[in-house]
Amino acid sequence: MTDKNNWSEINNNISEIKDKIKNSINENDLTSDLKASLKNTVASASATLNELKRNIEKTVTDEEIKEEAKTIISKIASELEENLHELTSTVSDYFDNKSSYEEE
Secondary structure, three states, rough: OHHHHHHHHHHHHHHHHHHHHHHHHHHHHHHHHHHHHHHHHHHHHHHHHHHHHHHHHHOOOOHHHHHHHHHHHHHHHHHHHHHHHHHHHHHHHHHHHHHHHHHO
């Protein structure tokens, strides 16, 4: 009877390990997908801002207004990129901490 219990316990342990590995892989995929999605969103926003800069360059005739608008757009693009890096880091830290907590 103890052999059956041992095999049952081993089987349960293997199932638990398999589930933990599967969950870890799913979380890693989720993290990667989220990062990729954020990068794509920022790339799209950056392309839009660059297009806006080109349109301002072509249509605005007042040089002072043109330069001020381009400066503002550049600041927006920089801030957007900075926020992406912070957000990506925060998401990574969250999943790393969650994984560490679950392992304990």
